Amino acid sequence: MNDKPHRHVLFVSDGTGLTAEVLGETLLTQFPEIVFHRRIVPYVNSVEEAHRVVEEIQKAKQETGVTPLVFSTLVDDELRVIIANSDARVFD
Numbered sequence: 001m002n003d004k005p006h007r008h009v010l011f012v013s014d015g016t017g018l019t020a021e022v023l024g025e026t027l028l029t030q031f032p033e034i035v036f037h038r039r040i041v042p043y044v045n046s047v048e049e050a051h052r053v054v055e056e057i058q059k060a061k062q063e064t065g066v067t068p069l070v071f072s073t074l075v076d077d078e079l080r081v082i083i084a085n086s087d088a089r090v091f092d
Contacts, residue, residue, distance in 0.1 A: 006035045008060040008068040012053055012083060014075055017042040024071030024091070036069075044074060050082040057086045 009028065011020040017040040028036055041053055053070075060068045070088045074080045084090050 004033055004035045005066075006037060006064065007066050008057075008064065009036045009038045010053065010057065010068060010070045010088075011038070011040045012044055012070055012072045012074060013040075013042050014045045014079070015042065015073070017073075020071045020073040023073075024069070027071075027091075044079060045076070047078065047082065050074075050079045053083060054086040057088045061087050 009024060011017050011024050013020045021038075021040055028034075039056075041056075044050055044053060057068050057070065068088045070083060070086070070090045072080065072083055072090055072092045074083060074092070080092060084092065
């Protein structure tokens with residue numbers, strides 16, 4: 001059994017998500033003592049999609065009790081605000 005702490009990480013983008021993933025992965029390598037459950041969420045370019053991401057964030061927090069990490073490269077200010085107001089630690 002793995003006794004390392006676990007944490008959900010989402011890479012959120014209005015494009016492919018590669019930039020968010022590269023940025024986030026660079027930072028996550030600094031914490032080898034944590035098991036990260038990663039998910040790339042590409043092409044978030046509507047309010048509805050942003051709210052679906054927030055629902056996923058909320059579900060992850062409820063399941064684990066640990067605040068998820070979100071690396072975001074969203075350009076649209078409205079979508080950025082929706083994600084920023086979630087219950088996650090957002091790196092924009």
